[in-house]
Amino acid sequence: MTTSSVQFGKVAVLMGGQSAERDVSLMSGAGVLAALRSRGVDAHAFDPAQQGMHELRSQGFSRCFIALHGRYGEDGTVQGALELLGIPYTGAGVLASSMAIDKVMTKRIWIAEGLSTPRHVLLQRGQSNSEQLLSLPRELGLPLIVKPVREGSSLGVTKVTDASQVQAAVQAAAAMDADIMCEQFISGDEVTCAVLGAGDSARALPVIHIVAPEGQYDYQNKYFTDSTQYRVPCDLPAGEEEAIQALVLKAYKVLGCRGWGRLDVMIDAATRKPYLLEINTAPGMTSHSLVPMAAKAVGISYEELCVSLLASASLDYPARQAQEANA
Template sequence: MSQFDPKMDVAALGKVAVLMGGDSAEREISLLSGQGVLQALRARGVDAHAFDPAARALCELRREGYARCFIALHGRHGEDGTVQGALELLGIPYTGPGVMASSVAMDKTMTKRIWRAEGLPTPDWRLVGSAAECAQAFAELGSPMIVKPVREGSTLGLTKVLHAGQCQAAYRLAASHDSEVLCEQFVAGEETTCALLGQGAGAQALPIIRIVAPGGNYDFQNKYYTDVVRYDCPSGLPEQEEQALRALSLAAYRTLACRGWARADIMVRASDRQPFLLEINTSPGMTGHSLVPMAARASGLSYEALCLQILAGASLDAWQGREVRA
């Protein structure tokens, strides 16, 4: 199912900046992702260089003759539309979704509103501005309830609330990461994720990954720094369910006008096998524990080939439909 061209002229890709690090709470993970991408591109002969926006002004990209950027930044100022907007102004094509799609996808509440309006399933939620409102949301949504920052990634600031007495601490933790806090109905079941590549009608959903974490605790530590989480790819799900999840992921991706690549996170409710979209990650991790490379391998695409394919699709919003190609 890969669209990778092994005869790609890497010289035509020009001088490439791998944007990594940045100033978000996910800086350290971004550095790991960026180093992986950098090594993969260099191994394929790409003139790739590390570039940390926290240490250097983005205007230096044009001054130093960069032809395109691979965005390996995570979180704020990396996948929220801000760096994408700066690159649009500089006229330097970049990987992943554009300004609007990145900004909307970073905001979990806006994402859920759009999905709900389009008839796509997502857990019920409340946007709250105080611990008291969090407690009221708990009374309405029931137990368990997930409390998390609206604009943050990697489960940072997230709490699974089991009783009302936890609402105040859960709210304070989430609010320490963002001024807006989301309370979301918990879906008991299987956690899955689906990597997506491409754009529009040509977008592809890679094999589903089923995530099995100890006690269902797929937190920041277990995501990146332990080997206790099991990742099933192939997922082991019934074929009909696998295909339905891939179709739902594509619909979620296209509805937000994503391009390049992304990853959709979906819970499958155990009681009736109903899937619920949680969020879209528009600059997924590329570390040794990351899920997009895992799904790519299952579809016959190596890590290096995946990086090249994503890079070759770098584009600008102003050039929609006219992707910069090698």
Template sequence: MVDQMIDVKALGKVAVLMGGRSAEREVSLMSGNGVLAALRARGVDAHAFDPAERRLDELAREGFDRCFIALHGRFGEDGTVQGALELLGIPYTGPGVMASSVAMDKLMTKRIWLAEGLPTPAWRQVHSAEETLAAFEALGAPMIVKPVREGSTIGLTKVMTAEQCEAAYALASSQDPMVMCEQFIDGDEVTCPVLGTDAQARALPVIRIVAPDGNYDYQNKYFTDDTKYLVPCGLPAGEEEAIQAIVLKAYRTLGCRGWARADVMIDRRTRRPWLLEINTSPGMTGHSLVPMSARATGLSYEDLCVQVLAGAALDNPSAIRSGA
């Protein structure tokens, strides 16, 4: 159950930011409407707010006290909305400006993790189909080609042959001018959410993802019931705890707060975990993973939403506008 010390009336007037202008708009609307219904069910004065249809300064004019960010991808998960809310002095859910911006950039995330000794697959940044082919020759098959600043596997290709490199680069670069190639890790695909800030941050149960033919793409993430999510994850003894420890360090290394979810691959042969990326505004749809993991600890969807909302904050707390 949610912390009984949370007074939902004290949370004030809440805007659930959803929709937006990213390629993940459809998923964001599903997340946002789920969060909106959950908060209202718990007595929160919550309202839908789509930044693609309304100016953000209306949040201040209409007296909103805090925001639940249910936006995904660019213009919502990349520090831009977070920066605007900092200027408006309205606390918001999830990591702050810098952590959101860095986590959205998969290359910068990897560079920081590598500097901190955290395991992440080998990669190359590429600027052309020719460089993609060179990366394929260096990294080997299979290889993942994807946009640097996109989510939900949009623009991603699993390259098996050299002949696929040109089309893979074209697809990724159509979503983002920054494109990366990444070594493919064959093994178990898992994800692990984190809730909380600083010393109070804790890793939730690991979820093992079993997708049809091992293809956890956009369709299998959101629009089919064929993908299996295993909680408890059923990993060998000690592996879940090791993954939780790595994910928690990855979360803190980037300066995350509030909540996030990290994706990890476990090498089938060595059983070594490899960090792929971290999502700072996780999905909250009917297929989403954070609610699934939270439920395994006894935390309902509704109470999870209230707990995340109660943790809304600013990078500079003194900037909270008068009356908030």
């Protein structure tokens, strides 16, 4: 038994789940599982869609690596279950997770903190009329983006270039979520920046400049093609990387995140002003994923990243775990 095995005990890699991002989660989980095992960690796959969460305790797991994406994994629900079970887990806690998965709630917090994010309009499924839809291009301009409020991996996202496309785009998003966000489109450079740690010890990894075919960084181009370019070190003008890192660090901290996260940003081509789009609190760990890519740029291997994240696993209420251990 290695030192890592002793330190972490029996570890569950939570993967799969019930969200629309199940397939991506299975890919992330498989990579994390292999990496932890390669470092001597007693890690096991655990799919909450196939096993009850209570089985984590009955099977003797002492720590969880959350490789779930989207609903029932990245939204505070699994985190809450693990809090009740007293099993430390990777990533953001219950409140931060539930806020961060909601793109509109996230925007409200960022706006309140004076952080830049594109203008938006919230619609609810079945409650928007034709007059509201017609007003969107006037209010947000064209092109505009329509997306489900609580989905990731660009699922259900449509770039609307003509007013006649708005209704179909809203219907596509409404098929995935009761709440739909229509957002101002920022034309310019698309970048992403990962953050590791918590509080004052949190640090931003190198910014990655994403150059997708025809500017479409969609589900297919994220996971299943090799035509998207990821430029790291990024090729941004002097000073911009540092400014974006400072912006995402603040955006991460004001949401109360811990462990890790990845924030997506658009840089306006005309003004070079960065705009926060959204945050992922359980980022992908697939062969195409960006956090491992950014970590590699500063000399952190995929395996080292996984072990470090596992070491950061914690609880919102650690006192309870200590009380139960001493009982």
